[in-house]
Amino acid sequence: MRPQMAVFALLASFFGLLGLDFAASAATTERIVVNRYSGLAIAGFDPVAYFTDSMAIQGLPDFEAREGGAVWRFRNEGNRASFIAHPEIYGPQFGGYDPVDLGRGVSYPGNPHFWLVAGQRLYLFGREENRDAFAAEPERFLKEAASRWPAVERELAQ
Template sequence: MTARRQEGNGLRLGIVVIALLGCGLACSGVDFAARAATSERVVIDRYTGLAISGFDPVAFFTDARAVQGDPAFEVWQGGAIWRFSNPDNRAFFVANPDVYSPRFGGYDPVDIARGVTFAGTARLWLIVGQRLYLFGHEDSRAAFAADPVRYLHDATRRWVVLKETLAQ
């Protein structure tokens, strides 16, 4: 085999390795949009500016479910656009944003307790101690539900440092 053909084989092998790595990442279920949103103090969709993907944060308390917000009922608060399903929920939020917005900015509290930021999703949530928590994984929500005191202790301690590394 000539040296030129050997170099060509090495290049093809490199392309195959890169393609396999890319395919592995694509198939792993990693949500790159969520990771890209982990530089803000509140989880924000980087394309729309919506907090918690446009879900109504008050509805978790009033309806006990995730309800998509309506663009007619929006408010700009904390560097994000928050949407609500009705004007009453909007008014409740404006009066008490700290009560209704997800704790830890919508980041997964189990990951915060481990010292990392991972964006939670409105589809995986719990209310504990009159506060809303969003989770990035079903396993995280289950672990948190089993021992919220432990995770809240660790997450609260680590959040003080972590939030300083995030943009305002």
């Protein structure tokens, strides 16, 4: 009887691992920058805090929401509720990809520590230099990124 139990435990562990791996990959999406293992958008930082506190603040597991195939974290229930009501406002533009690189047709993930709120929208940048360039000429970079985003987004979805 013991060998049968060992085989059963081994099979249960194997299928359990498959289930965990599937859950992590199913929770992610290429259209939004997420951690491929946890499904967390923007490394778990609270997207609303960029607006309300003018700083990058780590969200908490107690305040999560699912939107756009990603898991978003918030520092409190008020920020969570604001995001749920208006994800198009509080979520990073271009799915969290760097708009300067998008303007060149490249999908480079933004870093939650290199950010800027411009025109009441959140933008994340892969490098500090890109954020500074964008801040100097936001209209130019937004025009270039917006023109290339549909093609890049289609590519990411494949």
